[in-house]
Amino acid sequence: MARVGAELRRQDFVEATVKVIAEHGVANATTRRIAAAAGCPLASLHYVFHTKDDLLYAVYESLFNLPHQALTNVPAGTTAAETTAEMLRQLVTWFSTNPDIAKAQTELFFWAMRNNPEMATRIYAVAIEATEQAMEKAIGTQFDKAFLKATSRLLVHLVDGLIIAWSAHGDLARLEAETETACEAVALLVASR
Incomplete structure (x- = not known):
């Protein structure tokens, strides 16, 4: 399995977050739901974005x-x-x-x-x-x-x-x-x- 760079992974999470927010709203945009939408492990999301606020600001x-x-x-x-x-x-x-x-x-x-x-x-x-x-x-x-x-x-x-x-x-x-x-x-x- 090829490794994906942090910047590419970051963009995947940002795009997945947009989709999740558009569909479910911010309150229901859990990190678990975002990671699933990005097709990535939850740990990867927390590695790239230390807090949910960091992700939302990005x-x-x-x-x-x-x-x-x-x-x-x-x-x-x-x-x-x-x-x-x-x-x-x-x-x-x-x-x-x-x-x-x-x-x-x-x-x-x-x-x-x-x-x-x-x-x-x-x-x-x-x-x-x-x-x-x-x-x-x-x-x-x-x-x-x-x-x-x-x-x-x-x-x-x-x-x-x-x-x-x-x-x-x-x-x-x-x-x-x-x-x-x-x-x-x-x-x-x-x-x-």
């Missing part, structure tokens, strides 16, 4: 980085308002095409708020910072830092709200319509500056 980091890759699809050469709206559209589109990841990320964040507020605060800070960096890269430095940070927060709030609403109503056409309304609002805000 999952969140992994989940957070994936949708931000969608921001590379934002077209260049548009106005700052159009670019910001397109960033929102791309993020929501990414989540809607990856519903298990959307569900797992939402579940994980709400779990962290109840059980590990410090982790929730850290997770949210990372989301805001990454969104701000993506915005700055996409639209340049034409806005002051305070406006950029506030707009980044707004994008994160809108994505979260739209995805949570979609989880409740399950209507993709409605999600797309609501996303367009949010994109128009963000574009108007940015254009007003």
